[in-house]
Amino acid sequence: MTTRSDVRPASATEVLPSSLPPRRHVLDLDDYSIEEIELVMQTTDAMGEVLRRSIRKVPTLQGKTVVTLFYEPSTRTRVSFEQAGKVLSADVINLSIASSSVEKGESLLNTARTLEATQADVIIIRHGASGAPNFLARCIEGSVINAGDGAHAHPTQALLDLYTLRQRLGSIEGAKVAIVGDVLHSRVARSNLWGLAAAGAQVVLCGPPTLLPMDWLRDQHLQGRLASISVTTSINDALDGADAVMTLRLQKERQQDGLIPSLREYARSYQINADRLKLAKTGAPVMHPGPMNEGVEISSEVAHGAASVIEAQVANGVAVRMAVLYLLATGRGEE
Amino acid sequence: MRYLLPVRARGFLSKRMLSDDDIRRALTRIAHEVVERNQGAESLVFVGIHTRGVFLAQRLADRVEEFEQVRVPVGALDIGLYRDDIAAGPRPHLHPTDIPTDVNGKRLVIVDDVLYTGRTIRAALDAITDLGRPQVIQLAVLVDRGHRELPIRADYVGKNIPTSRAQQVSVRLIEVDGADEVTLVGEGRYDNS
Structure with missing residues (x-):
């Protein structure tokens, strides 16, 4: 154990539980x-x-x-x-x-x-x-x-995602967070949307049109909620200048309905790989809630690379x- | 309604028990007593209990450094995880415990602002035991207000203030409250006037 002479007492910005x-x-x-x-x-x-x-x-x-x-x-x-x-x-x-x-x-x-x-x-x-x-x-x-x-x-997955982001970015407020993949079937993405919106992040949802929850999001927008969430089918637009990238598991067991042409086609269009990651800000953390389909929604190189915070999430x-x-x-x- | 007024006014009575100079002198005296009783400052560790105990511990370390030229390590202890009233009690903010040195074999002084029922110190002893086995654990408090519910006493006391349970002892420190003073708030007799 290292020896330091002093510690910092409580921060001034702490939230008092009794106020909630x-x-x-x-x-x-x-x-x-x-x-x-x-x-x-x-x-x-x-x-x-x-x-x-x-x-x-x-x-x-x-x-x-x-x-x-x-x-x-x-x-x-x-x-x-x-x-x-x-x-x-x-x-x-x-x-x-x-x-x-x-x-x-x-x-x-x-x-x-x-x-x-x-x-x-x-x-x-x-x-x-x-x-x-x-x-x-x-x-x-x-x-x-x-x-x-x-x-x-x-919700607890979203809370740990928020905590990991806060660790890496310092503050989540104003950060551009790209959520890429099968958003439609993802409970992780949905809880993260609420958490990230409350924390003041700019969230961009990205995926093939058949895997985006357009109706659900339109309902929320009509109720004046989740206004800071936008949607795109262009992976390049989503990653451009992103402070953090959240990849989602392609839920193969739910792909019987022909929502995507094939896994290879999906990987070609939406996989987070080293080339695409260059569009995001340097050092932008890459997250995945697990379990991963390596080679489908995320390349092995990125999943185990320097940008990956997947182990920190766990x-x-x-x-x-x-x-x-x-x-x-x-x-x-x-x- | 007019009968209510004096009663409410009495509830807000407050009397200053320690001024900034009193607090400064008390801490200087405690710092000397700690060094004297432990025959030096070499193996000392000051551990303050969040929040005000941490600032008091740092001030004690400053004093000791002035006259012994030794910087005593200062730690911060949060006892929230060791309370005996988790469900029913108040909801305190949980801070990370941060002891910057190994406590095994050290002479450890717990520092807190007010000693009252002793339950906080009981929790602090449990928390420290989980971190290691100091050679000695002592207790320094700025104010001892009595009404102990456990067999615990302080080794170093800034001032003994007799109180009733209905009263509150309010400790304000420059670091968090912008001023140094100890006041007694609430109904009761004021013997020190």
């Missing part, structure tokens, strides 16, 4: 203000320090039960939630549910009732149906964290999820 209403669920980022996002970021800073210690354990959530309920496969999200809970000393129970033919609403409600009986404090759910976490949140007493539902939302995932768990647990007595 206590939060019970994390379902999407569309109800987060810029202050609340900043609070999550600053709390994540403190959690990062805990993760850098030789003994990564604090007693904060002792006696709390956290249940992960995953109806869809996942590695990094589930593992990072589990680790976040364990570092904070919560009891973590992993419920693994293979996708079944049981009608979704009914089976989810029954599971929720069982979980009610175990008095879980926080339920972390991933589900193939959009809105399943919102349904669960209405049924149970505890807190619900959405770990990805259908093509709807994946590392930040634990700290961000610790912050989310901590903020849900604090101040509940005020309700």
